[in-house]
Amino acid sequence: MAERTHELQKAVAELEAFSYSLTHDMRAPLRTIQSFNEIVLEHGRDKLAPEDVELLRRTIESSRRLDRLVLDLLEFTRISRSPIRLEAVDVEHLIDTIIGERLELQPPKAVIKIQRPLPHVSANPPSLTQCIANLLENAVKFVPAGAVAEVSVYAEQNEAGVRLCFKDNGIGINKKEQDRLFHMFQRVHSTSYPGTGIGLAIVRKAVERMHGQTGVQSELGQGSCFWLQLRRP
Amino acid sequence: MNINAQTVLLAEDDPNDVFLFKHAFESARVDNRLQVVNDGQQAIDYLSGAGEFADRDKFPFPTLLVLDVKMPRKTGIEVLQWLKKQENLSCLPTIMLSSSANPEDVENTYRLGVNAFVVKPQGTESRVDLAKLIKGFWLTFNELPNVCR
Numbered sequence: 017m018a019e020r021t022h023e024l025q026k027a028v029a030e031l032e033a034f035s036y037s038l039t040h041d042m043r044a045p046l047r048t049i050q051s052f053n054e055i056v057l058e059h060g061r062d063k064l065a066p067e068d069v070e071l072l073r074r075t076i077e078s079s080r081r082l083d084r085l086v087l088d089l090l091e092f093t094r095i096s097r098s099p100i101r102l103e104a105v106d107v108e109h110l111i112d113t114i115i116g117e118r119l120e121l122q123p124p125k126a127v128i129k130i131q132r133p134l135p136h137v138s139a140n141p142p143s144l145t146q147c148i149a150n151l152l153e154n155a156v157k158f159v160p161a162g163a164v165a166e167v168s169v170y171a172e173q174n175e176a177g178v179r180l181c182f183k184d185n186g187i188g189i190n191k192k193e194q195d196r197l198f199h200m201f202q203r204v205h206s207t208s209y210p211g212t213g214i215g216l217a218i219v220r221k222a223v224e225r226m227h228g229q230t231g232v233q234s235e236l237g238q239g240s241c242f243w244l245q246l247r248r249p
Numbered sequence: 250m251n252i253n254a255q256t257v258l259l260a261e262d263d264p265n266d267v268f269l270f271k272h273a274f275e276s277a278r279v280d281n282r283l284q285v286v287n288d289g290q291q292a293i294d295y296l297s298g299a300g301e302f303a304d305r306d307k308f309p310f311p312t313l314l315v316l317d318v319k320m321p322r323k324t325g326i327e328v329l330q331w332l333k334k335q336e337n338l339s340c341l342p343t344i345m346l347s348s349s350a351n352p353e354d355v356e357n358t359y360r361l362g363v364n365a366f367v368v369k370p371q372g373t374e375s376r377v378d379l380a381k382l383i384k385g386f387w388l389t390f391n392e393l394p395n396v397c398r
Contacts, residue, residue, distance in 0.1 A: 040349050043265065043349065043371070044265070044348055047266070048265040048266075048269070050371055051272075051372060052265075054372060054374075055272065058373070079371075090349050094352070098353075099353060100296075
C-alpha cells in the first residue's frame with residue numbers, strides 16, 4: 017500500500033512538472049504569433065484592407081487570450097508544486113497591500129470595505145495573496161454593466177479557526193452551478209465576462225495546501241459571499 | 250579589449266526571440282551594437298575571447314550581457330555561474346530572460362548575483378519599453394568599474 021502511494025505521488029509530481037514545462041514552453045510560440053502579427057499590423061496599417069486589419073487584430077487578441085490561459089495554468093501548477101511554509105499572517109495588512117497595488121480594486125471602479133480588525137491566520141503569504149486577489153478581482157468583475165462593485169470583507173471566528181468572507185453586490189451564481197465553480201475551466205458567465213476559468217481552481221488548490229477550505233453562498237441576482245476557512249496561527 | 254565599444258551581448262537560442270529583441274532595440278533607437286550568440290557555450294567563448302571570438306575589434310567585450318535562462322549546451326544559469334567565478338568578468342551587468350517567473354529560477358539567479366530577472370514581454374509595445382529602459386539605465390546612467398570594460 018505504501019509503495020503504491022509512493023508511486024502515485026511520484027507520478028503526480030512528474031505530471032505536474034511536465035505540465036509546468038509544457039505551459040512554460042507554450043509562451044515562446046505565442047509570443048512569436050502575437051508579436052509578428054503586431055509588427056505586420058504596424059508596417060501595413062495604411063496598405064492593408066480593413067477586413068485584413070480586423071483579422072490581424074483578432075489573431076493578436078486570441079494570442080493574448082491564450083497567453084492569459086497559459087499564465088493561469090502556470091500559476092495553478094506552481095501553487096500545486098512549490099514547497100509551502102505556513103506562518104502567522106496579518107490578513108488586514110495583506111488585503112490593504114493587495115488593494116493598494118491594484119487600481120481596479122479602488123474607487124471609482126470599486127468600493128471595498130474592511131470590517132477591522134481582522135484576525136491573523138496560519139497561511140503562506142504568497143499563496144494567500146493570490147487567493148484574496150483572485151476573490152477580490154472576481155468580486156469587482158462580476159457586477160451588472162455600469163454598476164460600481166461594492167465588497168465587504170469580514171472575518172468570523174469558529175471552532176476550525178477563522179473564516180474570511182468576501183461579500184459582493186454582483187450578479188450572483190445559480191445554486192446548481194456553485195459546485196463546479198471551483199474546478200478547472202468552469203466558467204458560469206462565459207460570454208459576457210472575460211476569464212480563463214482557472215482563478216477559483218487556483219484559490220481552491222492554494223487553500224487546500226494551507227489546510228483550509230473554500231466555498232460560496234450565493235443566489236442569482238443577489239450577490240455572492242465567497243469564503244476562505246483557515247486555521248489560527 | 251576595445252574600451253570604446255558599447256556592445257550588448259544577447260545569448261538566445263530561439264531565432265524568433267532574437268528577431269523580436271533586435272526589432273525592439275531598433276524601435277527604441279538603441280544605437281549600441283548588438284552581438285548575438287545562440288547557446289550558453291558560445292556565450293562563454295565570446296566572453297573569454299576564445300576561438301572564433303578572439304578578434305576584439307569584431308567581437309568587442311560587452312557592456313551588458315542578456316542571457317536566456319533555457320539554452321542548449323549551457324543554460325543561462327550555468328553561464329552566470331561560470332561568469333561569477335571569473336575574476337575580471339564577474340562585474341559584467343547581466344540580465345536574465347525567461348518565459349515565466351519560476352520562483353526557483355528567480356531565487357537561484359539572484360543568489361548567483363544576476364542584476365535583473367526579466368520575464369520576456371509577450372507583446373511588441375512592452376518589449377520596446379524594456380529596450381528603452383535598458384538603454385536609459387544600463388547603457389546610459391550605469392557606471393562600470395575599469396576592470397569590467
